[in-house]
Amino acid sequence: MSSAGVTALSPLGREPRQYSGGEKNDGVDHEADGDIVPRKVPDRGFSLEPLIVNPKIQLSPVIWDMLNSTFDGLNAGHYPMRSMDGTGGVYFIMDSLGQNYVSVFKPIDEEPMAVNNPRGLPMSSDGEGLKRGTRVGEGAFREVAAYILDHPKGGHHSSFGYEKGFAGVPPTSMVKCFHRGFNHPGDLTVKIGSLQMFMENNGSCEDMGPGSFPVKEVHKISVLDIRLANADRHAGNILLSKEGEDGQTILLPIDHGYCLPETFEDCTFEWLYWPQARQPYSAETVDYIRSLDAEEDIALLRFHGWDLPLECARTLRISTMLLKKGVERGLTPFAIGNIMCRKTLRKESTIEEIVQEAQDSVLPGTSEATFLDSVSQIMDRYLDEIAGLPSS
Ligand SMILES: Nc1ncnc2c1ncn2[C@@H]1O[C@H](COP(=O)(O)OP(=O)(O)OP(=O)(O)O)[C@@H](O)[C@H]1O
């Protein structure tokens, strides 16, 4: 895919945008392989374009809208503002009037432990990210994956309309963006990263106790975190907003750069000890969980350009299995989430024990399907015991 002058026709019938901010560049193609190549500064001082690896993918209107307003904001000369929070380079981008933020850009080379991290975190020595079982530079894929997999009830995100996902992960897309306002300790470079819709909010769960959070809101986050084996669900990564006349609290899950890790070691869920987590899932949520299909999810991510490494695919398969088997036994979010989290740093979680037992029970070279069968049987035994059922 060439970076120079991608003209984008907004499906909403708005003016076509030229998604590259200037004159013809150095002629170097910047393929979607994660390489970041120094290049000439465009005249306009910035460039922005969606990074689409599969030409069959049509971006949805909500993503186009975000791209258009981000482009307009940069074009109006508003500099990206670096967030004071967080461990990586996180940039807020304004609308053309400079009144509201419209998107959040997280470049992969500024992730924690990546080469251009603006917070001076040490670089990873072996490529492993801040959380066990994640890789430096893959955070943006994971951010986009969380949005893609956060299916609305009864379907997938469509290319035509916009329906909020079950858990409400903000619309997120991969982009290439050039701006001198990003962190460039060396050469000025085009950056690849995730662009996420900015969500108006009243702070995060760090600012408020969970007492007033509706049960449904807590449960939707729990479903997302268990499915994706989220290793970074601390209170700062759930934003708060109010909805409707009665000002109901809405929880907005953000920051999914450490979901789908290769191992379950670092899974932590802020909501685990909230009282709402001890209540059973509603029939509606159980229906949603029953509709989940890890194989479909893996295929969907592949279609969007992320061929999950075997270990991460295994995580998704096992966590989806756990969630489904858990709700069939009437287990609460707490009971299921508790299986995934370590009680102390050194003591392995129940899910780690299950995986280990399965590993010990199969011969080397066994197929993934046979291994997962073994996980399934061992998981049944553990879950029956937790649910107080006679062994099935
Ligand atoms: N979509 C969004 N809408 C509004 N604000 C956001 C959004 N995404 C991030 N933020 C704000 O930016 C801050 C930093 O973002 P984020 O948590 O994604 O970064 P991080 O460096 O990965 O953080 P962490 O330290 O949790 O790993 C958040 O705490 C939040 O205040």
Ligand SMILES: [Mg+2]
């Ligand atoms: Mg964060």
